[in-house]
Amino acid sequence: MKSPEFTILCELLDHGPDYVSGTALAHKLGMSRVGVWMHMEKLRSQGFEFEAVRNHGYRILRTPAELNSLMVHAYLKPRQQSVDLLWLTETDSTNAEAERQLAAARPTPFVVLAQQQSLGRGRFGRVWHSPGHGNLYASFVFRPRLEPARMTTFTLWMGASLCDLVANFCRIQPGLKWPNDLYFEGRKFGGMLTEARIDADQIRDLVFGLGLNVNPSPDALPESLARQATSLATCTGKPVDLNRLTAAIVGRVFSAYEQFVDGRHRDAFADLWNRYDLLRGKAVTLLHGTRRVNGIAGGIDDEGSLLIRGENGRPQRFSAGEVTLERA
Numbered sequence: 001m002k003s004p005e006f007t008i009l010c011e012l013l014d015h016g017p018d019y020v021s022g023t024a025l026a027h028k029l030g031m032s033r034v035g036v037w038m039h040m041e042k043l044r045s046q047g048f049e050f051e052a053v054r055n056h057g058y059r060i061l062r063t064p065a066e067l068n069s070l071m072v073h074a075y076l077k078p079r080q081q082s083v084d085l086l087w088l089t090e091t092d093s094t095n096a097e098a099e100r101q102l103a104a105a106r107p108t109p110f111v112v113l114a115q116q117q118s119l120g121r122g123r124f125g126r127v128w129h130s131p132g133h134g135n136l137y138a139s140f141v142f143r144p145r146l147e148p149a150r151m152t153t154f155t156l157w158m159g160a161s162l163c164d165l166v167a168n169f170c171r172i173q174p175g176l177k178w179p180n181d182l183y184f185e186g187r188k189f190g191g192m193l194t195e196a197r198i199d200a201d202q203i204r205d206l207v208f209g210l211g212l213n214v215n216p217s218p219d220a221l222p223e224s225l226a227r228q229a230t231s232l233a234t235c236t237g238k239p240v241d242l243n244r245l246t247a248a249i250v251g252r253v254f255s256a257y258e259q260f261v262d263g264r265h266r267d268a269f270a271d272l273w274n275r276y277d278l279l280r281g282k283a284v285t286l287l288h289g290t291r292r293v294n295g296i297a298g299g300i301d302d303e304g305s306l307l308i309r310g311e312n313g314r315p316q317r318f319s320a321g322e323v324t325l326e327r328a
């Protein structure tokens, strides 16, 4: 992406608090200073604020707090700047939009990002509450050409990688509740939903959906979620830079995906899983269909199944189900 607005933004971000002269920007873009000013007006209409000082030039005073495509592109690492990102102000579900894009033959990989969703979906057909103003709703679309059996640990690996990113980015200690929930201090701030189309012996395409509660205050949550959910801003006690976080997540998801497909993730996986596993050693209840199992969680096996040790002491494996933590 090399629009004049993007070039201006990168120049100003690169100079941090220093001014960049209108002449230098005009020279860089091969246009007049009036042309530069017109492109800066376009940036202003997206929520950017600049200071313009005679004989010094321009500098950034404020960047948009909302998800902004130019900001995310500017923060992406050079290697990732060519990633195909589809930006939507609103959609029903980024996973559903990803499916429509696949049906329309959009080349993979690509990412669908939306500021809000009207029908965000979660596991077991649940609704993922998806208001506007400051959350992340993203679907990453890949064609891994792997056998379906290889995919059993995919969401777990992505979740552990994302916990690691959040831990470093936000300086908190999140946890992963098998198989797809991101937690901090007993409350959920994120969820993952992986959906795949499978041909006879190969994954045809894979949609990895990620929803993160980032900046909205807890008051914005519906009553049904108020006691279970949280946001990263609440966890850290301050607003989180959504655009920088989104760029970091796009980078991490792509690199984690590549490691997974090559099989290079294996050594790191056990280590990351053990670091972020929220359940190990805890008393849990697993619901699987009409079955209910109580016991102590004991990590996962090589296929990513959850191990639960019941009263008889023998571990049982579960490849699916919903876990609740028993209160101590």
Ligand code: BTN
Binding pocket: 092, 093, 094, 095, 096, 117, 119, 120, 121, 122, 123, 124, 126, 128, 136, 137, 138, 139, 180, 181, 190, 191, 192, 193, 209, 210, 211, 212
């Ligand atoms: C869960 O915890 O049940 C999974 C929630 C996944 C929500 C994300 S938001 C982006 C993507 N689009 C959807 O409709 N769902 C996923």
